[in-house]
Amino acid sequence: MTQDQRRHAPATARNREPILSVLHRHLPSQGLVLEIASGSGEHITFFAQSCNPGLMFQPSDPDAAARASIDAWSAALGIKNVRPAIELDATWTDWPVSAADAVLAINMVHISPWAATEGLVRGAARLLPAGGVFYLYGPYRRDGRHTAPSNAAFDDDLRRRNPTWGVRDVDEVAELTKANGFSEPIIEQMPANNLSLVFRRLAQ
Numbered sequence: 001m002t003q004d005q006r007r008h009a010p011a012t013a014r015n016r017e018p019i020l021s022v023l024h025r026h027l028p029s030q031g032l033v034l035e036i037a038s039g040s041g042e043h044i045t046f047f048a049q050s051c052n053p054g055l056m057f058q059p060s061d062p063d064a065a066a067r068a069s070i071d072a073w074s075a076a077l078g079i080k081n082v083r084p085a086i087e088l089d090a091t092w093t094d095w096p097v098s099a100a101d102a103v104l105a106i107n108m109v110h111i112s113p114w115a116a117t118e119g120l121v122r123g124a125a126r127l128l129p130a131g132g133v134f135y136l137y138g139p140y141r142r143d144g145r146h147t148a149p150s151n152a153a154f155d156d157d158l159r160r161r162n163p164t165w166g167v168r169d170v171d172e173v174a175e176l177t178k179a180n181g182f183s184e185p186i187i188e189q190m191p192a193n194n195l196s197l198v199f200r201r202l203a204q
């Protein structure tokens with residue numbers, strides 16, 4: 001008997017609808033959406049089912065068990081517009097995808113070293129055409145301050161687990177994206193003190 005490789009991240013059931021409602025307003029109706037750090041795959045399979053079938057989704061994660069979970073969810077749900085998950089570490093200077101119309105990274109920036117965010121932004125800038133969407137979701141500080149006591153406690157916990165992790169400041173991220181040819185972010189408040197940051201690739 002083959003083992004079920006699907007993983008379940010409980011937060012995805014709570015935040016997928018609010019995230020989808022933001023994505024519906026910003027994603028194109030067709031083309032390729034590359035997700036970095038897809039984790040269990042529950043987000044991308046949910047988004048793909050809720051979008052125009054002409055919009056193709058490419059999941060990725062550096063973790064092999066995550067990729068197995070993503071592919072297992074896609075197979076179980078019988079989804080046609082999600083490609084097999086690929087190995088992709090945002091810090092790589094050469095990504096195994098050469099173009100995309102949108103790049104998403106949900107809950108990655110605070111649970112990886114800052115170098116991963118630098119790689120993520122540079123990679124998105126390489127792949128996206130002018131007008132292409134770069135979407136980030138997660139907890140962020142604003143003007144150097146946490147937006148809620150629970151985010152401050154979460155930040156302390158992250159930094160205890162790994163000193164290179166931590167809740168980043170929107171300004172710090174916006175400075176990096178601007179230096180790599182992106183617009184100022186559209187910032188949307190999300191449930192549970194998270195933010196959506198939506199950037200557009202500027203014409204060069």
Ligand SMILES: C[S@@+](CC[C@H](N)C(=O)[O-])C[C@H]1O[C@@H](n2cnc3c(N)ncnc32)[C@H](O)[C@@H]1O
Nearest residue numbers: 009037038039063089090091106107108112116
């Ligand atoms: C907290 S999980 C988030 C997963 C999923 N996006 C979600 O919201 O449920 C963080 C993910 O980031 C991935 N990750 C960590 N470092 C990374 C890197 N350098 N490049 C790409 N993904 C990375 C991990 O493998 C993990 O799947």
